[in-house]
Amino acid sequence: MNTNPRQLQLLAAVRERGSMSVDQLADMLGVTLQTVRRDVQRLADDGALTRFHGGVRIPHSTIENLGHRQREVLNAEGKARIARAVARQVPHDCSLMLNIGTTTEAIAKALLQHRGLRVITNNLNVATILSQNPECEVIVAGGVVRARDLGIVGEAAVDFIRQFKVDIALIGISGIEADGTLRDFDYREVKVAQTIIQHAREVWLAADASKFNRAAMVEAATLSQIQRLFTDQPPPEPFPALLAEAGVRLDVAEDD
Known part of the structure; x- marks a missing residue:
């Protein structure tokens, strides 16, 4: 070329x-x-x-995600803005679930000054980050550890999550398609994410602009199952109408 x-x-x-x-x-x-x-x-x-x-x-496969290190650096600035915006809305003294993803890991870093948090996660990176906060109790789901990103997946993780009902689930996703479906690549990861969504009183989705119109293989949820979407740029068409129809509150993280 x-x-x-x-x-x-x-x-x-x-x-x-x-x-x-x-x-x-x-x-x-x-x-x-x-x-x-x-x-x-x-x-x-x-x-x-x-x-x-x-x-x-950038082009993506629908069957395999980028490597963890690639995802860490991809739009890192936007993810950090999203994380700070989410952290400003998370109250002290509440219970949370965080799933697998580099955006949720950025959120964990932004929560290091919070008090009185009880966090359940299937992401060992999130657990490692938040364990540095003495005001945060971290509970880690059991299951199979994926070596490539230290995410915990499988039926044991699903069964563990079912024991809880938290105030807020803070979730990331690999892609949001134009029909309003939230998609990811590993069906085992998706099963855990679906359980997290079902066992939270509110679900907040954190997704940078690269996730809009990105295709992936497995359906995790739909926009109608979340209450808030945090992103770093105004979503392209047709997402504003889809979000309004689903009753999702949109938060676009501004430069600090």
């Missing part, structure tokens, strides 16, 4: 954030929307990017 410097800059920006709208790219590059659309089409034709309505994202 013979790309010019502007297209290389465009590609690097999308890879850093995971996804961007055409308007954002035009503003960043200081060019017209028509120019961006031509560049995007060129990069999409070469397989470097994937287009969706109003924007573009």
Whole structure:
């Protein structure tokens, strides 16, 4: 692929954030929307990017997620903003569940100053982070540990989660499709996430902009099953209407 410097800059920006709208790219590059659309089409034709309505994202498989380290650095700034926005809304002295994901790990870091938390998780990274907070009691689900990201999955984890009913579930997800379904890649992970959703009085979804229009294989839930969505950019179409129809409160994390 013979790309010019502007297209290389465009590609690097999308890879850093995971996804961007055409308007954002035009503003960043200081060019017209028509120019961006031509560049995007060129990069999409070469397989470097994937287009969706109003924007573009890095290509992803529908059957296998990115590696944990790749996901940690992908849109890390946006995830940190989301985490701080979530933490500002989490009250002291409450019970939480956090599932597997780099966004929930960012949220755990943002909760290190909270008092009186009782946290149940199937994510050993979350448990390690929050164990540094002496005001937080961490309860870890039993089950099979996935070596690639230290997530705990399987029937034992499902059975463990069923014992509890918490104030808030803080969940991450791999993709939100245009029909309003929340999807992930590992059915064993999804089974635990579904149980977490069922055993929380409120469900808050934390998902950066790269998750919109991202396809994955296994359905975990629908937007109608969550109460709040925290993200780092205004969602593209058709998500504003889907969120309104489902009665989901949208929180777009601003720069601090």
